[in-house]
Amino acid sequence: MDSAQLETFAAVVREGSFDAAARALSLTPSAVSQRIKALEQAAGQVLVRRAKPCRATEAGEPLLRLAGQLALLEREALDTARGGGGADWTRVPIVVNADSLATWFLPALAALPPGLRLLFDVHQDDQEYTADLLRGGTAMAAVTAQHVPVQGCRVQRLGTMHYVAVASPALRAAWFADGVTEQALAAAPMLVLNRRDQLQHRFLRTVTRRRLDPPVHYVPAVGAFNEAIRLGLGWGMAPERFCGDDLAAGRYEQLTPGRRVSVPLYWQHWRLESAALTALTGAVRAVAATALD
Known part of the structure; x- marks a missing residue:
């Protein structure tokens, strides 16, 4: 061609x-x-x-x-x-879920040798949908929740990101004074990253075994989402490994200590013998090994 x-x-x-x-x-x-x-x-x-x-x-x-x-x-x-x-620089389009991008993923890019001369074009999407950009040819690599390889791609397990339901002390006292009940969860305002984000609804189903429809704030950036929790706008799911400081400082409280939602993450990339992809894959796996369970 x-x-x-x-x-x-x-x-x-x-x-x-x-x-x-x-x-x-x-x-x-x-x-x-x-x-x-x-x-x-x-x-x-x-x-x-x-x-x-x-x-x-x-x-x-x-x-x-x-x-x-x-x-x-x-x-x-x-x-x-x-x-x-x-x-010449090599442009590398990648798609990553929001929480990985906001926590552990960028250090993997920074760890790559400058001599590779890579320019990153980073896209963000929910981990359930990131593989779609691989399938469509827009991205050459993805952090995804999908373990079945996209045609023409390799897949490797990265680890698991665990999420816990957290709220500000004031919101917890206002809405969950009588416990984390089905009635309280149906009424309390909930924070969601975007309309593809199903983590909060997964948590609701694990607690109540029902599909609830609570009032929802959509806050489409991880930093703003976390700040909205601290300010008491609503409760939401936060990565367990990365919310320890807020819990220790009392800015967050867990709604149901000991209960969490687990999201396995995988690295998928084009099946090519490429120096850029090999180096990128090595860096991503090395950082993920310390950041994920």
Whole structure:
């Protein structure tokens, strides 16, 4: 397949539009459009969903993954041919769940040797959905709750992140004075990261064996989510290993000491013999070994 057409296809999806891809590639929008049409004719399928932003169609997803793999291998081959002195950076798109990104994941990236010249394009999504970006070709590696490997990927167990239900002392006293009962859980305000976040609802089912519908605050950033707990806006699930300071200082109290929700995490990445992926995988596994159970 024409590598220039694949590169252009990847740029359209990455940048979100034909015009933005043209600017990124220093081409005219007409040249971008012609390359995409030629690639679609060769594939016999519509590959780009022309919306805002542009997305790969289901038929385009394997070609998007191929474009990223070829670009990575080409950069590494050129670097090797130059004796390791290449000036090009390698862009590495990764998708990570919010709590891992806010706690243990970034030190893994910082631990990589600067000589690798890696540029990270980090996406965030719920751990139940991060593998979708691998499947769609947008990311080359993911921290995910899915243990079944995506086609063309390898999977390795990282460990388990345990969550506990916490609240401010004031909120606990106001809503749970008579205990953590089904009635109290149904009435007390609850904090949720976003509409894909099901941790709090999983906790409710483990306690009550029922699906409850309490009032919900949506707070879509981990730092703000934790601050909302401290301020008493609602109760929420916090990573057990990373909320010790708040518990010790009395800013948090556990609703049900000894009860937790466990989320196994896995590392999935493209099945490629790539120096960048090998180094990244080693760093992620090393940090996860100390940060997760």
